[in-house]
Amino acid sequence: MINSEFVKHLSRDEQHVKNDHIIELTKILYCKTADNIKNVFSSITTIDSLDFIDENAKEMVDFITNDRCTIESLSNILEHDYYTHTHSINVAVYAIFFGQILKLDKEELEYLGISAILHDLGKSKITLDIINKNGKLNEEEFATIKEHPRLGYEIAKSLGIKNEKVLSGIKHHHERLDGKGYPDNLINDELKFFPRIIAICDVFDALTTKRSYKEPMSTYDAFKLMKEDSLHLDAVLLRKFMQMMVHTK
Numbered sequence: 001m002i003n004s005e006f007v008k009h010l011s012r013d014e015q016h017v018k019n020d021h022i023i024e025l026t027k028i029l030y031c032k033t034a035d036n037i038k039n040v041f042s043s044i045t046t047i048d049s050l051d052f053i054d055e056n057a058k059e060m061v062d063f064i065t066n067d068r069c070t071i072e073s074l075s076n077i078l079e080h081d082y083y084t085h086t087h088s089i090n091v092a093v094y095a096i097f098f099g100q101i102l103k104l105d106k107e108e109l110e111y112l113g114i115s116a117i118l119h120d121l122g123k124s125k126i127t128l129d130i131i132n133k134n135g136k137l138n139e140e141e142f143a144t145i146k147e148h149p150r151l152g153y154e155i156a157k158s159l160g161i162k163n164e165k166v167l168s169g170i171k172h173h174h175e176r177l178d179g180k181g182y183p184d185n186l187i188n189d190e191l192k193f194f195p196r197i198i199a200i201c202d203v204f205d206a207l208t209t210k211r212s213y214k215e216p217m218s219t220y221d222a223f224k225l226m227k228e229d230s231l232h233l234d235a236v237l238l239r240k241f242m243q244m245m246v247h248t249k
Ligand SMILES: [Fe+2]
Pocket: 119, 120, 148, 173, 174
């Protein structure tokens, strides 16, 4: 693991080494996560072969880790918060697998992967005291954390990311169909495809991952919760996501 304090103190000349480390670390984590998810796919019955996932996933990780904007952005996340970095990779792996099940073409998948891996980029601008708070956030803290999608969008744009779909996934992954999400209170059709997909992958990973202050939820319990209307995720996509996971057990 790269020590974030160490990374902060690297000289300018050492930045390329840092970037190489981030690329390597991202590849290792990505492959590990992909392997873990693939283990879940062990007795898959609905899809004939997972070979296409292997091949595309490999190309995807090469694409993502060779993109300068993405690596600079990942660097921002990693220096700040290791959990968010691994969460971002998990969400990207889920999103890419899911995108393949949804039969997105190669270009769409690449954009989806980039959007997913950078969805929490804005958290790099929010104090760790709030991000890692053990307990309920107060009103002011919640208002601060609600800024991260917009901050991520601004950072991504400043780093040269122009694709509107990628940007919408970053800015709108906390929007919900009932208009009660943030930051723009989008409602129904205003909510685009990428943020709908990333929202599902994001919530699923957050619920099923162990944190210092909580045990991981089982897949069953996570799905039960995600199906509740109160979460206002896209019901059709959620059903397909659940099928992807359940038929793989
Ligand atoms: Fe987020």
